[in-house]
Amino acid sequence: MPTVRTWDELFEGCEFEAVHLELRDRYDVDDEYFADWLAGRLTAATHAGRWSSFCSTVAAATARGVQVRRLRVVSMPASEYIRYEHAGTPATVRSGEEVRWLDRAAAPDVHLPITDLWVFDRSLVRWNIFNGDDRFLRFDDVEDPGLAARLVDSFDSAWKRGVPHQDFVI
Template sequence: MQPRAWTFEELLAGATRSAVHLEMRDVYYSNPRFEAWRQGQRVDWADRASWWRPFHQDIADAVGRGVRVRRARVVCEPVSEYIRWEHYVTEANVRAGEQVRWLPRRETGSLLMPGRDFWVFDDQVVRYSDFGGDGAYVGEEFTDDPGVVALSAAAFERVWERAVPHEDFEIE
């Protein structure tokens, strides 16, 4: 399945039409920003320099080139503390130009989805992300197999159609 290894940055920089991301975990690895949020620290959205990261610039650059960047998150409800934080910090993704939607897991019963998070770039390459049971990132795998790419892209679109736009998705 691994035709060659690209970096995320290379794939996004080379995208000309679309980059879509499906996330299906309720907990990812802990990080300092999550831990700070857990301690009550909040982002000063007016101070862009304090939260803007290279990732956000990469997204903004892609969107500026006309690439449609979309992210769909499938989540259990009630949501985990980690997803509560992700919902909060998604403001940064939106400000970078990403479109984000959320789909409660209970609404996915009739959907067939790969069992791994993934990105699809221009309907040409899939980058799968692998995580351990504790949410720690353990690696990635790439494929440009047309059949696998088509299945992944179709799975994303089915989720996207049902999902709720970020600004309308309320976390209780």
């Protein structure tokens, strides 16, 4: 079984670009932070705190000049989980991540893969594999510059249609 690198290893080794494509309307809805958010108990600070480790990693990468972009393709009206993600996104944006949102119905002609993914430096693809109950199963890392370049080209075509986080209304 191939070794799966940690997030820190991936970002520390990244030289110029990391892109993240999210295509699901729900993720692991048993998340304790999500339950607190639904109940009105999650403060903005706690929400940001949940992502502090990731934000530190992204901030270090962007400080070195790495561009980190995330595109969320979502159905509208948004699910409660997407509303929750939207509310927590300012923390990652402050860390240097660029985030755009794309209404799925506004881009039926955009060709995208069917699975969430990361691409690092147009060489490594990290597939995010989930089950039918929205639970994360595993990462599959593939070193394939040709595949990675095609995926980033698809990402870029959708990115152009995406709405920057601060302008996207849920």
